[in-house]
Amino acid sequence: MLANRILRARSIWKGPNVVDFGVDLGEAIKSQTPVKTMVRSATILPRMVGAQFLVHNGKNYASVNVTEDMIGHKLGEFAPTRKAFHYRQTKNR
Amino acid sequence: MVYILGVPIKDERPVKYALLGFYGIGRAVAEKICARLSFHDTLKVKELTDGQLTSLSQLLSNMTIEGDLKRQRDANISRFYTIRSYRGLRHAAGLPVHGQNTRTNAKTAKKLNRLQRRTYSTNPIGTLGWNRVLPTAVSILQKIKNIH
Numbered sequence: 001m002l003a004n005r006i007l008r009a010r011s012i013w014k015g016p017n018v019v020d021f022g023v024d025l026g027e028a029i030k031s032q033t034p035v036k037t038m039v040r041s042a043t044i045l046p047r048m049v050g051a052q053f054l055v056h057n058g059k060n061y062a063s064v065n066v067t068e069d070m071i072g073h074k075l076g077e078f079a080p081t082r083k084a085f086h087y088r089q090t091k092n093r
Numbered sequence: 094m095v096y097i098l099g100v101p102i103k104d105e106r107p108v109k110y111a112l113l114g115f116y117g118i119g120r121a122v123a124e125k126i127c128a129r130l131s132f133h134d135t136l137k138v139k140e141l142t143d144g145q146l147t148s149l150s151q152l153l154s155n156m157t158i159e160g161d162l163k164r165q166r167d168a169n170i171s172r173f174y175t176i177r178s179y180r181g182l183r184h185a186a187g188l189p190v191h192g193q194n195t196r197t198n199a200k201t202a203k204k205l206n207r208l209q210r211r212t213y214s215t216n217p218i219g220t221l222g223w224n225r226v227l228p229t230a231v232s233i234l235q236k237i238k239n240i241h
Contacts, residue, residue, distance in 0.1 A: 070176055073176070080179060084186075
């Protein structure tokens with residue numbers, strides 16, 4: 001997740017990373033249709049609150065329900081890219 | 094031994110260094126406080142007049158230190174977790190948050206990272222450092238002073 005932390009350290013004068021999803025967000029929020037996106041680096045803005053996103057994590061799409069607390073974070077923060085490590089002893093002993 | 098603010102108890106040390114005993118005050122802030130209140134470098138805590146003590150306590154109470162700071166930090170961590178952000182999940186899992194290697198190392202993170210983050214040592218003398226008196230020692234010291 002190192003890349004995401006560097007992205008988040010974005011100079012203030014540049015403003016947030018505003019991304020056009022090619023979908024009318026107002027419509028998407030009303031109809032609750034998920035917005036599929038590969039843009040994990042998109043900053044979550046107030047107009048995105050209430051929308052459902054399907055954020056790519058390299059393989060599938062993780063469902064992210066945007067709430068007011070999430071403003072300022074990036075979409076990718078809520079779509080983990082790695083499977084959690086579980087130690088399973090193999091049966092080939 | 095003097096009570097300043099909450100219940101931290103200071104010894105006969107220079108004020109500039111005794112202030113380090115507060116959680117949230119480091120060397121830079123301690124210097125600024127002494128500069129603002131015009132305490133000279135070697136002024137001891139026991140030499141503070143009552144007026145100086147009250148102004149110091151006033152200044153400290155306006156800063157976020159001690160319990161306020163800890164609550165703020167815990168609130169931030171729990172906020173990350175309730176949002177389900179990556180950072181919150183790492184704190185909950187007790188793993189490094191800043192992208193460090195976990196294949197090796199990560200001992201500190203595994204020890205300290207929690208949703209209610211722990212502090213370093215469980216030894217009471219270790220956590221208090223040079224500037225605070227152990228709560229159990231307070232009563233003994235008071236008794237000694239009464240005898241004198």
